Amino acid sequence: MKKSKLSILTNGIIKENPILVLILGTCPFLAVTTQASNAIGMGAAVTFVLLCSNVMISLLRNVISDKVRIPCYIVVIASFVTLVQMIVKAYVHELDVALGLYLPLIVVNCIILGRAEMFANKNGIVDSALDAIGMGVGYTLAMLVMASIREIFGAGTWFGIKIPVLNTNNISIMTMAPGGFAVFGLLIAIVNKVSHGKAIKKKEFGCAGCPSAATCGQKECDREEAAA
Amino acid sequence: MDAVKNIIFIVMTAVLINNYVLNQFLGICPFLGVSKKLDQAAGMSVAVIFVMVLATAVTYPIQYFLLNPKGMGYLQTIVFILVIAALVQLVEIVLKRYIPALHASLGVYLPLITTNCAVLGVCISNVDSYLVETAAFGGGFVNALFNSFGAGVGFLLAMVLFAGVRSKVEKANPPECFKGMPITLISAAILSVSFMGFAGLVQNLFGN
Numbered sequence: 001m002k003k004s005k006l007s008i009l010t011n012g013i014i015k016e017n018p019i020l021v022l023i024l025g026t027c028p029f030l031a032v033t034t035q036a037s038n039a040i041g042m043g044a045a046v047t048f049v050l051l052c053s054n055v056m057i058s059l060l061r062n063v064i065s066d067k068v069r070i071p072c073y074i075v076v077i078a079s080f081v082t083l084v085q086m087i088v089k090a091y092v093h094e095l096d097v098a099l100g101l102y103l104p105l106i107v108v109n110c111i112i113l114g115r116a117e118m119f120a121n122k123n124g125i126v127d128s129a130l131d132a133i134g135m136g137v138g139y140t141l142a143m144l145v146m147a148s149i150r151e152i153f154g155a156g157t158w159f160g161i162k163i164p165v166l167n168t169n170n171i172s173i174m175t176m177a178p179g180g181f182a183v184f185g186l187l188i189a190i191v192n193k194v195s196h197g198k199a200i201k202k203k204e205f206g207c208a209g210c211p212s213a214a215t216c217g218q219k220e221c222d223r224e225e226a227a228a
Numbered sequence: 229m230d231a232v233k234n235i236i237f238i239v240m241t242a243v244l245i246n247n248y249v250l251n252q253f254l255g256i257c258p259f260l261g262v263s264k265k266l267d268q269a270a271g272m273s274v275a276v277i278f279v280m281v282l283a284t285a286v287t288y289p290i291q292y293f294l295l296n297p298k299g300m301g302y303l304q305t306i307v308f309i310l311v312i313a314a315l316v317q318l319v320e321i322v323l324k325r326y327i328p329a330l331h332a333s334l335g336v337y338l339p340l341i342t343t344n345c346a347v348l349g350v351c352i353s354n355v356d357s358y359l360v361e362t363a364a365f366g367g368g369f370v371n372a373l374f375n376s377f378g379a380g381v382g383f384l385l386a387m388v389l390f391a392g393v394r395s396k397v398e399k400a401n402p403p404e405c406f407k408g409m410p411i412t413l414i415s416a417a418i419l420s421v422s423f424m425g426f427a428g429l430v431q432n433l434f435g436n
Contacts, residue, residue, distance in 0.1 A: 003358070015358065015417075023260075023409060026253075026256045026257060027253050027254055027255070027256045027257070027345050029254075030253040030256060031252065031253040031254075034298065055264055062428065064318060071310070071313060074309055074313060075306065078306040078309050079306060080306050082303070082305050082306055083304055084301060085302070085305065086302060099308070101349055101352055101353055101356070104304070104305045104348070104352055105254075105348060105352075106343050107305055107309050107348065108309070108344070108345040108348055109345075126334045131369045137430065173421075174426065175418045177250060177251050177253070177423075177424070178417040178418070178420040179417070179421055180417075180425065181413050181416040181417035182413070182414055182417035184413050185406075185411070185412070185413030185414040185416075186410065186411040186414075188409050188413065189403075189405045189406045189410035190405075192404075192405040192406075192410065193405035204246070220272070
């Protein structure tokens with residue numbers, strides 16, 4: 001089935017939103033969404049790495065042998081993550097402090113390896129780049145929504161701007177760890193409700209979309225069940 | 229005595245207060261994916277403890293003796309992830325060849341661990357918090373090893389507790405849109421609240 005360029009681009013933003021539908025890359029999603037500005041920074045970093053690695057892997061897809069593809073992908077991804085780390089350290093010091101450990105951990109972010117495995121090694125450069133942009137924007141938007149909810153109610157601010165009533169009556173647990181889990185749960189529930197459960201149930205991403213697919217020996221998949 | 233106290237302090241902090249899963253959000257994928265059955269959760273966690281300690285034992289000396297003196301600290305991310313990936317493969321081969329019984333119980337979880345961000349996370353945070361270039365190698369290394377052990381045990385604790393919670397949640401009957409992932413995440417939130425209660429524990433016990 002040949003998809004149009006536009007549908008490849010919008011696929012990641014709505015239909016296959018990496019976070020809310022595919023439920024990939026949850027660790028940094030929960031950790032850095034305490035402030036809207038961090039969410040934008042992290043989203044931009046992930047989008048950049050995703051775009052570069054998708055293009056690179058798509059270029060190399062006929063060169064890399066099938067057996068060693070996962071280590072090759074990891075090297076490509078790790079190189080771009082190192083690049084991002086250097087850029088962020090040099091130009092945006094506050095973001096480096098705020099993201100800390102989660103910046104190098106983009107390497108093990110399932111979205112990037114998942115897209116390489118699922119999309120970039122089967123499609124051309126332009127399609128892979130569009131897919132990366134779509135996925136990256138989808139990820140960033142989901143992060144922004146989550147971070148806005150947590151920052152507005154948890155700290156009473158939005159991008160650092162104080163919000164009158166909430167500022168003095170903040171629910172500080174929202175910015176702590178439990179708030180992250182709970183808000184994420186509620187967001188997925190809302191997406192389920194709006195899409196009548198279709199978004200997740202109809203998605204057969206199965207093992208192809210799972211980053212552990214290459215090495216996973218299990219016959220039954222836990223992931224799929226967990227997501228459905 | 230001080231050394232022992234220090235080690236207990238590090239392990240307790242890593243297990244209860246800075247729990248890698250519930251407080252720092254590392255290793256969420258296996259936490260949500262593999263916590264359905266108690267035996268699977270325990271098996272996975274034991275494999276994680278093993279790999280975490282081993283990965284720290286390998287990556288910390290690499291950073292201290294190789295990357296830092298040569299001024300190649302910026303290669304940390306690439307080197308660490310490759311070392312961990314190779315290490316996990318190596319462990320699997322060795323276990324399969326020499327200790328088949330252990331391989332049979334832990335083997336299936338080992339490949340999944342390569343992409344577990346908690347392992348890379350613990351290696352990087354050990355280097356960040358315990359490695360001092362001017363200090364001797366020994367002290368920081370021991371602290372780092374115990375920190376990774378504590379982080380692994382914390383992972384085990386969270387996984388086992390959550391497997392218990394989930395077996396009850398499976399039987400519950402939430403609204404349609406909450407079924408599956410959302411209700412799981414909300415129960416994780418409640419478990420995470422209970423871990424917040426440990427916040428002042430270590431300070432009160434040790435008085436520092």
